[in-house]
Amino acid sequence: MKKFLRGRLQGYGRAYRLNLKDTGWGMKLVVLVITGFFCGALASEYFGTKLIFFVGGVILGDMLFAGAACLFSRIGGRIWYRNIESFLYGIAGFLIFVCCCVYGSVGNEHMVSTFFAALIYFLLLLSGRFIWAWLVKRRHTLFSGIHFAVGCIVWCAFLAFLFGQGFSDRYISDYLKKNIYVTQAGEVAGFADYCAKGAYTPVCLTYGPDGGTDMTTRTVDLSPYVAKEKKWHRIYRSFFTKHTRKDAPIAGKIWFPKEAENCPVVFMAHGNHSITAESYRGYDYLGEYLASHGYVFVSVDENILNERSGENDARAVLLLENIGEILEKNGDESQPVYSKIDEDNIALMGHSRGGEMIADAYLFNEYDAYPSNGMFTFDYHYRIRALIAVAPSVSQYLPAGHETELSDVDYLVLQGANDQDISVFLGNEQYENVSFSKDGSYIASSLYIAGANHGQFNTEWGEYDIGRPFSLWLNVKNFITAEDQQEILKIASLVFLDKSLKEKDTYADFLTDYAKYAEYLPETLYVQQYETSDALFITDYEEDSDLETAPCGSVSAEHFTMWTEEELADSESAMGKRENHAVRLKWKDTKAAYYEIALDEPMAMGEGGICFDAMDLREKAENEPMDFSVVLTDIHGNRAVSTLCDSTILYPAFPVKLSKIQYITGKNEYKRQLQTVHITEKQFTEENGFDRSQIRSVRFAFDRIENGAVNMDNIAFVK
Known part of the structure; x- marks a missing residue:
């Protein structure tokens, strides 16, 4: 038996040894497949899925990777020895694999993610070697057959792990199963009808400076507020838009009630996302809903500022310029929005960076000069009475180095516990920076939602909060549905806006006692915090x-x-x-x-x-x-x-x-x-x-x- 086992182990060593001289095309092929996939997927995300579809992006990424790998392998081959290609492919594949895993493992320690990525990578290489030996080398022995089967199982399991939605999370159901953690709420008279679709007929139109829209608008120079791009960045951006920071378009989409005039207005600002996505279109569900309840809803296109950094002050200026343009149209009898807007009742709403930015916009609206350079002046002073922040960032812009402090304005913030972009509730910081004097009646309220993510508040963003290939490591199976997530935002926004802009308090206690209305909300866990001016x-x-x-x-x-x-x-x-x-x-x-x-x-x-x-x-x-x-x-x-x-x-x-x-x-x-x-x-x-x-x-x-x-x-x- 000892002799038999010794022979088997020696044969195993000869057949499957993994040194630099005998890596062979099996290892090369496995590494090339892995690195090709990740490089291609990364290129497809970077160059945009709108103009270069996914397969085209993969091909482009593979070409770039293959060219670089061949160049380095030829140089290396002159210095070292013939099989340096395999070594370089392996190192390149390993680094890409680990980086994707670490970046995509939101909430996990980097050391743990790196260890598991290295372990998985080694198992894939070893399994690929087993499969190659069986299929190509024709080593059809009992042990090689077992190795082949194990290799196939490892690869299938990895692909299922990578491309699947992930694993079900049980903590929500575990909490709800314990009756002591379930809110026993009864019916609230009239609330079901109140939060259903409203009585007005929603009408939608577009506006922008480039023609093909229902209203023609102007452009605005944002160069004082956003840094100049590097040349390669300008070339890249020119593929997707003809506008620059010096002629940013005032553009977007408006929903309004057909039968009503002099309505409160909500200006919605999206956050940072791919420049190829029309992010402002992702809130149509909210615009249609609020318009049916007698609001004008303006979703502002700030895509010209996406894929930049240090630009949140420019986002605020662009939002305020949109407000001025729309209010000007509101006073023009020739425009379709004529007399639709009550200019004394304005609310700002923002998602992600937009959720942070609306606080900056509120400050800028009160100021006469730009905090970062007083040589640039402001003259807005619109009647902004309420702010709604959805999964906001924080401290992207600090006015004159200070935190953004707000006073005497109604403030609502919502965030999901499963947000994989802003993985902690950064909106808490802005919530804590809202204060009230004793003049007037104000409220700051926050709602933390178990199972909600970052992107499902916007229909253009979806369930993945970071782009491919990093998103392959995210767990998305434990989310509440996009419809439920949007329903929560719709109901909370309506109650808040009715209280702040229409001074209708019938259901205003939703902002302080959501549990009373639990029967009408999607089933999940909620944590509510609030402060009132009294x-x-x-x-x-x-x-x-x-x-x-x-x-x-x-x-x-x-x-x-x-x-x-x-x-x-x-x-x-x-x-x-x-x-x-x-x-x-x-x-x-x-x-x-x-x-x-x-x-x-x-x-x-x-x-x-x-x-x-x-x-x-x-x-x-x-x-x-x-x-x-x-x-x-x-x-x-x-x-x-x-x-x-x-x-x-x-x-x-x-x-x-x-x-x-x-x-x-x-x-x-x-x-x-x-x-x-x-x-x-x-x-x-x-x-x-x-x-x-x-x-x-x-x-x-x-x-x-x-x-x-x-x-x-x-x-x-x-x-």
Whole structure:
């Protein structure tokens, strides 16, 4: 038996050894197939699928790769030895393979992705060698047959892994199966009819400077706001557009209600995407829907600024120039949009970079000079009253080096937990930078949506948030459908716009209590946070690092294993810092822990009660949800008590997997979001004589579960 095994192993070594001198055409062919595919797919994405279809891009990429490989192999062959081609092909293939894997493994550690890419690459080469030996070398022995079968299985599994949608994610269904995490909401009278298609007939038209549109517009010089391209970039862009930064087109698409005049208007700005895609057409579903409800909806074409960097200030200027042009048409009797728009009721809406940019546009609208160079002046001053940001970026542009601070404007932000482009909720930063004075009634609201990605909000972008070949590593099987994702945006936008622009408050509590309307929303998990201008803050944890002080009093805590004030993070990833601080409390094997704020001066609680933001730091759905008591004490020592679960279901972290490799490694990226808890005055059980106008202290008593950890922020009384 030993002799037989020794002979088999020696034969195996002779047949399948993988050294530089005996790589042969089998290895070359395998490497060429892999590198050819990735290079070709990359070229097809770069050169655009509109003018050069996918197969043409693959051919072009393969030609470029083959030419470069032959050149280097000939040079190398002069210096080293005859088989240097195989070595170079292998190295080139390996580098391309690893880079694609690492870039496409969103949310995974680069070292882990690199290791798995190297392992997979080695297995593919080895398996390819087995297949080549069986089919070409005709080595039809028992062991080579087994190797051939194993090689075929490896390759089939890899191709299925690469070109499949990925793996089903179960955390949403796991949370929903536990009845304790399901919102028990009843019917809301009239809401189903309210959020259905409206009574008006939507009409669509186009505008632009190049003819073939329903309205002719002008161009605008954006050169002061966007950097000059390099020569090769200008040549590349000239294949797709005749316009430049000096004559950017004012163009887009308008939806309006046929039967109505003097309607509120929404200007929508898309984000960065391929220059070959007509991104502004991806919101037709939203334009048709809002027009049926009596809004004018303008989707602005900012494609001239796509595939650039450092251009978000130019995007803001282009949006404002579009507003001016459309409002001018609104006053022209010869134009089809004449008198359709109420110029005192304007909202801005943006997606991705557009979602960040609308905040810059709001600032520019108030300014008389460009913050980055005061020699360029502004004169806009339109009546912008509301902003809606969809999966926004942040800090692409910092006005004069400062964060974009907004004041006294209604603000709504939405993001998906499965966003693979902006993989953490960057919109939190802008949300935290919205403030209110005591004049007027304003709201900032955010909605975090499990199973939603970045691109499905735009019908032109779809389910893949990054381009090929990197997108082959993304997991997209765990998304909610594009129709559901768009339905959420439609409903949230309608309620918000009705509240902000039409001052219709019938269903405005959707922005503060989505759970009441859960029956009308697609089935998934939602985390909602909000702030209103009538909040009277006790603390927001931004004042200092002294744990025992608050702006309105002193703080004490007992029986915790951890008590600190920390900067929050969206996830473990380095880019997840929010520039927002909160208190962190952790307790173990006790129900006696408490955190108390003793007020220097008594404060009054109105009918609105008390609200605060909380985050359950546990990493899975437990058998009991996070719960604790909120105890108010007045100046006479009388108490009023309520519990968290009386008003809100607080979700643990969402264990999200964004890439296919995360399913192999079993690594989750835990998405943690603050959730606003609102306990009304009626939800408190009061002792006789409790005086809600003379509250002396607020205590959070962690007396419901023995082990847990939370963040808390923005503690305030509500009128």
